Amino acid sequence: MPTCDLCQQPGGTVVWQSAQCRVVRVDDPHYPGFCRVIWQAHVREMTDLAPADRETLMRVVFAVESVVRRLFAPDKINLASFGNMVPHVHWHIIPRWQDDRHFPDPVWGKVQREGSANRAIVSNAELAVAIAADLGASV
């Protein structure tokens, strides 16, 4: 779709992908393990996907949640799929800490404080290896 950002660009640094979906890392210094899982085809809503495709996508989302918990040790995980600006199915997987910039609001809420910079440092390569290990050959 020529006018869709997620059809035209990866949307972040790709750390894993299959024919159906990709995982990108979002470059946000406040949320170092912030990833998105993006369906490759231009589909608007989760319920526009076939049930089996939804399951595949959610399996990837939960694999990323699991890896982000392990590597970044957040206090909480936030998951969201909005698409109000870019109506192309994509999931946000966001590690949250009680001393982060917006806690306990969602990251789209009001800035509450400067936010700590004291987080685990994990390279894109390490993140990519961890996700591939978690998803194995099943996707």
Add this chain to the structure above:
Amino acid sequence: MPTCDLCQQPGGTVVWQSAQCRVVRVDDPHYPGFCRVIWQAHVREMTDLAPADRETLMRVVFAVESVVRRLFAPDKINLASFGNMVPHVHWHIIPRWQDDRHFPDPVWGKVQREGSANRAIVSNAELAVAIAADLGASV
């Protein structure tokens, strides 16, 4: 869990439930089809649930999405699971319209306009019947 709101209260008007999860309707005049799907047991993250339980929960979330699309004809569906305030797994299913109070921001963002009141009127009973029809006896 005595200190958890979602262990102590339904969290809205219950329109469907099983032994594992419940669907509640949120009383928000700006978002008339806003529902939450709440896991009955006190579990913190999706990846603290067994994979089969995650699938069950997401099947209910997508059934609610499907019903809300049909009954309320929103421009977009927003899905989110945060739990920063109440770390007990629950999903928000929010119908969005381009002329609603926060569009295109998430509903936790800045108020953009008063918001239209011109939405479908659907009773709790109608919503309950539609969700039960969609989920059948499978959950």
